[in-house]
Amino acid sequence: MRSGLRPDAGLHDLAVSDGCTDTVLVIACGALAREILDIRDRNGWHHLALTCLPAQLHNRPERIPAAVEAAVMAARPHHGRIVIAYGDCGTGGQLEALCDRLGVTMIDAPHCYAFFEGSARFAAHDDEITAFYLTDFLVRQFDAFVWEPLGLDRHAELRDMYFGHYTKLVHLAQTDDPALDAQARECAARLGLAHERRGTGYGDLPRWLERA
Structure with a gap:
């Protein structure tokens, strides 16, 4: 992986997937890409795919739920399970409500700190x-x-x-x-x-x- 992640890294910049419905897709904040890839590789979780949303969304948290929803809907035909590597991240509970509606799991924490x-x-x-x-x-x-x-x-x-x-x-x-x-x-x-x-x-x- 690159030594640094561009602040504007987009939806597909770090996508790792073979299109197999047996994969687990992690839709993550771009600020977590380095850590998630390292954890995946250390454990040999070859079935785990990663797609990152722009880390700059943290400056506009009201836009996070819509971006997550779009990513989930685009990815559903291609993966057996989808999880969301975000905390609430300033969305005021809106992201949790969205994940409940879509039937996907997110991190139970207020933010990455x-x-x-x-x-x-x-x-x-x-x-x-x-x-x-x-x-x-x-x-x-x-x-x-x-x-x-x-x-x-x-x-x-x-x-x-x-x-x-x-x-x-x-x-x-x-x-x-x-x-x-x-x-x-x-x-x-x-x-x-x-x-x-x-x-x-x-x-x-x-x-x-x-x-x-």
Whole structure:
């Protein structure tokens, strides 16, 4: 796989399928592509196919349900089972309602921060309202997903308006990568926040995929 995923990676960019109805298709957020492919390959799950929706949908979560529905309807004739590698991701319960209607399973978590750390463990940090979270993907794509969408590349004075109530940046690290850790520290410095690293690995994601 490529060393990095384009923020605008589209529906078919990472599709892996032989068109066999015995396959299990995972329709995933593009931000999870690297991790899902690694889990699949490590376990030899050759029957598992992956299709990714653009990771940039996280900036417009109201569009996620419609994109997921379109992907499910297009894929149904070609796969025996379809699962949805999304948490609620800011859809306000709309994605869960859609999945119930379509009869497909999604991850039972509010967002990727929760299932990477482990939902129970993440819930124990419910007092961390001043923490700003980044996964490995978001560290790699910090400019595309945080800095530029918020206009900080053009108006640095907005930083304190957006992040003045935060105290720390928490890097939920899926891998042990010193270069990525350094990038996360740089992200924290650019936002004027303290840096904390938590090694999570893939959290609940492998177990969810195994059940799928």
